[in-house]
Amino acid sequence: MNRPKKTRRAPGRSELEEEFARIHAQLESLARDLFLGRPHARDVVRSLPPFEASFKIGFSGRGEEREKEVRQLMRRLEAHIDDAILSHSAYVPGVVFSFLKNEACPEQGRPTTPREVFVGYSETGVPRFQPLLEFAIELSDPGVEELARDRGRVVTIASDREALVSKRLPGFKKSDRAYDLRGQIALGHFHGPGEGSQEKYAVTMQIVRTSTRSKSVRLSLNVVGLLPDGRFAEVLLLEDPDHPVTRLARATDRELGRINSELRGLAPGQRMERADEEAQGLLRDMAAGL
Numbered sequence: 690m691n692r693p694k695k696t697r698r699a700p701g702r703s704e705l706e707e708e709f710a711r712i713h714a715q716l717e718s719l720a721r722d723l724f725l726g727r728p729h730a731r732d733v734v735r736s737l738p739p740f741e742a743s744f745k746i747g748f749s750g751r752g753e754e755r756e757k758e759v760r761q762l763m764r765r766l767e768a769h770i771d772d773a774i775l776s777h778s779a780y781v782p783g784v785v786f787s788f789l790k791n792e793a794c795p796e797q798g799r800p801t802t803p804r805e806v807f808v809g810y811s812e813t814g815v816p817r818f819q820p821l822l823e824f825a826i827e828l829s830d831p832g833v834e835e836l837a838r839d840r841g842r843v844v845t846i847a848s849d850r851e852a853l854v855s856k857r858l859p860g861f862k863k864s865d866r867a868y869d870l871r872g873q874i875a876l877g878h879f880h881g882p883g884e885g886s887q888e889k890y891a892v893t894m895q896i897v898r899t900s901t902r903s904k905s906v907r908l909s910l911n912v913v914g915l916l917p918d919g920r921f922a923e924v925l926l927l928e929d930p931d932h933p934v935t936r937l938a939r940a941t942d943r944e945l946g947r948i949n950s951e952l953r954g955l956a957p958g959q960r961m962e963r964a965d966e967e968a969q970g971l972l973r974d975m976a977a978g979l
Contacts, residue, residue, distance in 0.1 A: 716742070723763070724770050740769045779868035780899050780909055783923040786868040788814025788861040793868075800915045803890035806846075806875035807913055809853040814861030821846070821877040821891040839878065839889070843933065846875045847976040869898040871908075871968035874976050876934065881917070888917035892925075892934050894941075894975060896968045898961075906952050906960040908968055910941050937978050944971055 700708075720740065742765075744758045779786050781793035785807055790797065798816050800806070805818040808827075825833045825846060832844030849872045854862075877891030892914035900906040912934065914922030925932045948967045952960050 720766060723766060740766055742766075779864065780897055780911070782911060783913055783921050785816040785895075785911070785913060786864070786870075786897075787816055788857060788864055791864055799913065799921065800893075803888065803915050803917045804877065805915070806877070806891045807853075807873065807893045807895070808875075809848070809855075810857050810861075812856055812858050812861070814857050821875060824875065836878065841880070843876055843879065845976055847972065848873050848875070849972075866900050869900075871896045871898050871965065872972040874972065879933075890914060890917055890922075892922045894934065894937065896971055896975075898964050898968060900961065900964075906964050907949050908945055908952075908964055908971070910938060910945060912938060937975060940978065941971060941975060944974070 742762065744762050745754065747754065779793060781795075781798075783799065784793040784795050785798035786792070787794040787797045788810065800818045802820070804820045804822070806821050806824055808817050808819045808824050811817055819827075821844070822833070822836045824830075825836055825844065828846065830844075830846050832846065835842050835844050850870060853870055853873065873893055873895040875891060875893050878889035879892070880889060892912060895911040895913065897909045897911050898906065899909065912923050912926060916922060916924070922934070926935050926938055929935055948964070948971075952964055955963060
């Protein structure tokens, strides 16, 4: 006598949701393990943007394409992680990014004397610094006479992106998406620090655009310089609220907050172009601000 076959009870919706949630949590755990295995991962763990996964789910149960799908998914996930790590390490306050080192390298990205400002990249993407007076002479800038006479008036030299990055060879432009210097103003000379100090220094203020493959776009202000007492110029923002650089940085940061908030609300395809437009407006305002 044949026994009737037992029919498998189809799981209810709540059971399926619980199972999907378990699989989702397991995928997140696997992605985290993959992430933590990458170099410098722990430096960026708090700012890693989420990965939007896209892969095929078959219904035949045979899984012929499963291994191929898994490999493609892991490659995309690895690219997303590496891109986020590069973007995080690209912008370091007070340091200019090195395209030769492919990172913000303090040994290459800071001035070595107080009167130096950033003047552009070499052919191999190494940041170049030069005394502000020499930079003004090289550009035939109207501020040369003022700097030479040194009567205490602050001179502003504005430089656009093309003037700063155009000398790089093609092989040293690959990280432009992660770090894109949109322009800057070089300022000097300032006295101090210290009342009555005759020591002078210059400061470079840059607008930097950083972005990732996930279409996250952000503008940042980078203040670069070396003070006569050996500290770096970004300390002015913390310790000297009345310094012209601090006042200008404060006004610029307010605008950056507004701009970055608006960029997040735009469609991904519109963010880069809008960021570049806003950066140019900011640079004009900064140059006029002094």
